[in-house]
Amino acid sequence: MLPAMPGAEAACYHQRMEVLSRQTYLDNAATTYPKPEAVYRAMDHFAREVGGSPGRSGHHRSLEAGREVLRARDAVARLFGIDDPSRIVFTKNATEALNLVIQGVLTSGGHAVITSLEHNSVWRPLEAMARAGTSSYSIVEGGPDGLLDPSLIEEALLPSTRLVVCTHASNVTGSLLPICDIAELCARRGIPLLVDAAQTAGRYVLDPVGTGIQYLAFTGHKELFGPQGTGGLYVAPGWEVEPLLYGGTGSRSESSLQPDFLPDRCESGTLNAMGLAGLRAGVGFVTATGVDEIRRHEGELFERLSSGLLSLRGVTMYGPPDWESRVGLVLFNIKGLTSSEVASRLDAAYGICVRSGLHCSPLAHRTIGTLENGAVRASFSYQNTGEDVDCLLDALSDICRSR
Ligand SMILES: Cc1ncc(COP(=O)(O)O)c(C=O)c1O
Structure with a gap:
């Protein structure tokens, strides 16, 4: 029931409702x-019918929650052409995944190269670390159209460079950056490449293995159609990542040390299993389409x-x-x-x-x-x-x- 309103106010209200509809x-x-409808249904199903904590207790609700998380991990790995789903770490968004690598790789110092098309989720952690005197970074300028000449990245590399970070597509200009060329030049120097796929995952074919990308950060709530609070990081075999958070993982609970295997090493605390059920449905929509x-x-x-x-x-x-x-x-x-x-x-x-x-x-x-x-x-x-x-x-x- 609508509250009683004077004529002019009611007209205004109806006009506004028509605009919104x-x-x-x-x-x-x-x-x-x-x-997609399946995403809402998957989360509703999890909330009402599953409800347990993934990877924690031994009862059927907890086991089913754990299976939901595994299915989400499998779905993301398949979409990105990754054979081993355990190389996918779930995070709450792309920002957390980017910070995981930036802070993890540069904990003991070193230099990073980034582009002038990066989001604040790349620039701010590096600037904070530079101000704290932990590490340094250089910014390679893109052109006025938002495109980037990859040879400028090569010129910016220093003997102390430990990481190159590049967005796959700018969220401002929409431009695609030459990540294949950048991966090649990083490989020649043995420097890991972190790609920010926040704007491409789900809408552009990603092949981190074939491209030779060591770290790929993605978010779940954009073109993968998952809910907010989901995202993740692919870590290539042979490359490590230090945790941002330490704590319970449901594994090796007798030890005071963080597990040394992925994904548990970087997934402390209860995961957003309901969100991941939604993410799996979102990825399912992308795959089916x-x-x-x-x-x-x-x-x-x-x-x-x-x-x-x-x-x-x-x-x-x-x-x-x-x-x-x-x-x-x-x-x-x-x-x-x-x-x-x-x-x-x-x-x-x-x-x-x-x-x-x-x-x-x-x-x-x-x-x-x-x-x-x-x-x-x-x-x-x-x-x-x-x-x-x-x-x-x-x-x-x-x-x-x-x-
Ligand atoms: C290019 C790029 N990187 C990173 C992010 C951060 O994503 P999230 O908000 O999921 O952490 C965004 C979000 O707009 C983005 O467009």
Whole structure:
């Protein structure tokens, strides 16, 4: 029942409800919404019917919870072409996975090389460690289109370099970075490469083994369609990672020492088993749909949006123009309006969700010259349609006209 409202207020309320019911969600680079139905069902099933703590007690609910976690690990390993699922460590997000490697590899000092397209989840831990005097790092500059010349990474390597970190795709420009070339040059120098696959896992074929990547960080809540609070790290055989957290793992409980095997070494504390049940269903959706099909669909949406934006006066788009060099997000600004004004108007008047500002990646905005105002980002998932793109284009056309 609605509370009694005066006429004008009720009209306003109904108008707002109508906007919300036509909502167009284009903020999938932050987190995907909606999730496939199977994801909601898997979490509901876990919460109501399973409920035990994974890998802890011996009763049937705990055993089934443990099996859910194993199934999630298997599903992620299969998607990434990894034979041994125990090389996948579950974390609560990509940030934790990136910190695990950055802090673990550089605990005893050394130098790291990163790119100017990195997210704060890479830049901030390195900056904190540099300020504490533990380690140092260099930033290799990308171009104004967000692309990167891999030879610049080679030039930045020092005898003390212990780690190279590179995002697979920028969450700001959408540009794909040359991780195959970077993996090759790192291999020649025996330096491990940490790839941040937050924006590519689930929407771009990942082959960490074939590419020769030592560490691959991913998040569960973006294009893998899992819930927030899920993510993980692939650690290549022969490479170690020091834990960020020490504690109960349900294994070797008699010892005061952290287990020396993966994934237990880096999975202290009760896992988010309900979230991982959802992640498994999300990965199942990706696998059943096919990453190639997801990429094809997002490519169509990108072409539709970018050609529409080009026809609007006063719109500037950023990032590489060709689909082959990028993933499904589009960054733009409208002359005379701040990015937050555009995003607020899209939300309030048209029910369209996008993200404005700096997207937790000030380095990337500095690289493309948008650090002061930020920019508006519209980002797709497989769940979006051409109609969503047309809604955004119609709304932007209105906004451009009424500037
Ligand atoms: C490129 C990139 N790296 C890392 C992250 C951090 O992901 P999470 O919030 O899951 O830790 C994001 C999230 O937006 C991202 O886009």
